[in-house]
Amino acid sequence: MEFKDWTVASAAEAMRKGEISSVELVRALVAEKNARDGDIQAYLTFDEDGAIAAASEADSRRAAGDTSPLLGIPVAVKDLINVRGQPCTCASKILEGYVSPYDATVIARLKAAGAVCAGRVNMDEFAMGSSTENSAFKTTRNPHDLSRVPGGSSGGSAAAVAGGEAVCALGTDTGGSIRQPASFCGIVGFKPTYGRVSRYGVTAFASSLDQVGPMTKTVEDSALLAQALFGADPHDGTTALNPVPDFASALRGASLKGLRIGLPREYFVPGTAPEVTEIVKAAIGKCADAGAEIVDVSLPHTEYAMAVYYIVAPAEASANLARFDGVRYGHRSAKSDDVMSLYCRSRAEGFGQEVKRRIILGTYVLSSGYYDAYYGRAQRVRTLIRRDFDSAFGKVDFLLTPVAPTPAFKVGELQDPLSMYLNDLFTIPASLAGLPAISVPAGATAAGLPVGVQFIAPSFADAPLLACARAFEDTLA
Amino acid sequence: MSSEGFDVQYVARLAHLELGKDEASRFSGQLGDILKYMEKLRQLDVDGVEPTMHGHGRTNAFREDVPVQSVDQDLFLSNAPERTGDEYRLPKIVEDA
Numbered sequence: 001m002e003f004k005d006w007t008v009a010s011a012a013e014a015m016r017k018g019e020i021s022s023v024e025l026v027r028a029l030v031a032e033k034n035a036r037d038g039d040i041q042a043y044l045t046f047d048e049d050g051a052i053a054a055a056s057e058a059d060s061r062r063a064a065g066d067t068s069p070l071l072g073i074p075v076a077v078k079d080l081i082n083v084r085g086q087p088c089t090c091a092s093k094i095l096e097g098y099v100s101p102y103d104a105t106v107i108a109r110l111k112a113a114g115a116v117c118a119g120r121v122n123m124d125e126f127a128m129g130s131s132t133e134n135s136a137f138k139t140t141r142n143p144h145d146l147s148r149v150p151g152g153s154s155g156g157s158a159a160a161v162a163g164g165e166a167v168c169a170l171g172t173d174t175g176g177s178i179r180q181p182a183s184f185c186g187i188v189g190f191k192p193t194y195g196r197v198s199r200y201g202v203t204a205f206a207s208s209l210d211q212v213g214p215m216t217k218t219v220e221d222s223a224l225l226a227q228a229l230f231g232a233d234p235h236d237g238t239t240a241l242n243p244v245p246d247f248a249s250a251l252r253g254a255s256l257k258g259l260r261i262g263l264p265r266e267y268f269v270p271g272t273a274p275e276v277t278e279i280v281k282a283a284i285g286k287c288a289d290a291g292a293e294i295v296d297v298s299l300p301h302t303e304y305a306m307a308v309y310y311i312v313a314p315a316e317a318s319a320n321l322a323r324f325d326g327v328r329y330g331h332r333s334a335k336s337d338d339v340m341s342l343y344c345r346s347r348a349e350g351f352g353q354e355v356k357r358r359i360i361l362g363t364y365v366l367s368s369g370y371y372d373a374y375y376g377r378a379q380r381v382r383t384l385i386r387r388d389f390d391s392a393f394g395k396v397d398f399l400l401t402p403v404a405p406t407p408a409f410k411v412g413e414l415q416d417p418l419s420m421y422l423n424d425l426f427t428i429p430a431s432l433a434g435l436p437a438i439s440v441p442a443g444a445t446a447a448g449l450p451v452g453v454q455f456i457a458p459s460f461a462d463a464p465l466l467a468c469a470r471a472f473e474d475t476l477a
Numbered sequence: 478m479s480s481e482g483f484d485v486q487y488v489a490r491l492a493h494l495e496l497g498k499d500e501a502s503r504f505s506g507q508l509g510d511i512l513k514y515m516e517k518l519r520q521l522d523v524d525g526v527e528p529t530m531h532g533h534g535r536t537n538a539f540r541e542d543v544p545v546q547s548v549d550q551d552l553f554l555s556n557a558p559e560r561t562g563d564e565y566r567l568p569k570i571v572e573d574a
């Protein structure tokens with residue numbers, strides 16, 4: 001089997017049968033990465049010695065009878081998640097040279113399950129962007145067309161998986177940063193319900209929205225990773241105490257028959273590329289053919305979601321990024337002789353344009369005299385957006401929508417910040433409501449660019465959502 | 478709620494961010510456009526609507542007040558741009574008397 005064809009499930013099965021070892025799998029990954037990453041530019045760093053050591057330990061555990069499903073599986077990690085002893089730059093110059101002193105909870109969980117976390121992948125700086133062009137270090141390319149972006153902000157994760165140089169990856173999603181690159185690169189991207197996965201050790205962008213999730217080749221692989229990632233964490237007071245579902249049993253016999261799938265009319269409007277609309281319509285047809293009941297619904301406050309998001313997320317970001325001041329870690333300006341200029345210059349030299357723009361926007365909407373008009377109002381409209389979903393889910397089990405209005409665009413094509421922000425139109429509302437949502441490949445344009453569809457589920461219906469996505473995947477087979 | 482009178486240098490100072498002249502004028506224009514877009518929120522009546530702070534309902538998370546092993550100080554200080562022994566080193570903050 002070629003490396004690019006391994007899924008989490010098939011590699012685990014092959015290792016169980018003794019057909020391949022984890023060390024062999026990791027060596028194959030390194031060979032593919034070396035062959036392909038010159039073009040794709042997904043990886044920022046790869047700890048080869050650490051990977052071989054962890055893989056060889058996984059092989060020993062297996063020999064001793066351990067049967068964990070992720071044992072020996074390499075997982076590419078978005079560069080804002082702390083892995084002890086590895087860099088964690090968040091694709092920012094301000095964190096160049098920083099070495100993580102601890103493991104994020106998601107990493108501790110993956111390591112305990114025997115996964116190998118050695119490769120760090122590119123992203124938009126501090127997860128702010130929809131194309132991965134905002135990385136301070138490199139521009140990652142879409143493996144389906146190297147002149148195009150992989151999406152973002154988890155563009156390195158998506159490109160590494162789609163480009164056959166990773167088996168699976170972790171991404172983070174604040175307003176669509178897992179789902180949009182998954183759609184652009186033709187893979188599965190799953191954003192869990194807010195609170196399902198610990199944010200401890202995951203560099204914060206917008207704390208009320210950020211969520212870690214799997215980016216994989218199949219829905220089954222996302223379920224295997226989610227099983228390890230989910231659960232309450234004493235280190236993160238926002239993790240939910242709800243019991244973790246058994247994904248394997250949820251996926252068994254998954255079917256679309258009898259499911260009520262809602263189409264929110266506000267998501268089917270002019271402005272979406274005709275080829276995207278066509279692919280989404282075909283997906284709806286497949287769901288109907290498989291026995292789902294298709295229902296028209298309305299989410300009337302959808303048009304306000306983007307304005308709410310670009311107030312709430314920068315506001316939270318401006319507070320979270322205040323910690324980068326050149327004092328305790330990260331870049332310190334050499335040109336400062338007092339503390340205030342040390343703060344201001346270290347930040348000016350360390351942060352890129354989009355990050356500065358959002359810090360200023362966030363600071364402004366929180367500042368005295370503007371707080372109620374912007375932030376306070378946005379939080380109230382956020383409630384109206386949540387209520388829209390509550391009422392829709394009184395009528396249907398899931399919602400089906402496009403993921404993004406277009407397929408992957410060209411590198412350098414979107415120069416104006418506002419038009420870049422509009423890319424997140426269809427992914428932001430579920431983020432604001434904290435809902436689980438997934439992007440599943442649905443087809444490709446005539447030019448061969450992948451297009452995904454998004455399924456959105458009620459809060460904590462993560463397992464039924466994956467079952468629905470799995471059944472949809474079967475209709476394409 | 479208006480983007481008029483948006484003083485980018487004032488906000489940058491609040492944010493502890495030094496901005497060059499070009500940067501300031503570029504941001505001023507871009508953020509003006511973005512704030513204009515935000516004005517559509519004024520169309521909605523939100524009187525009596527509770528704000529949403531988070532995606533789910535959990536509020537306070539308490540634990541037993543028991544001391545636990547914390548992180549290794551030396552390891553954390555190893556990322557310091559400048560240190561003296563067990564302390565971060567910074568330019569002088571307090572003026573001479």
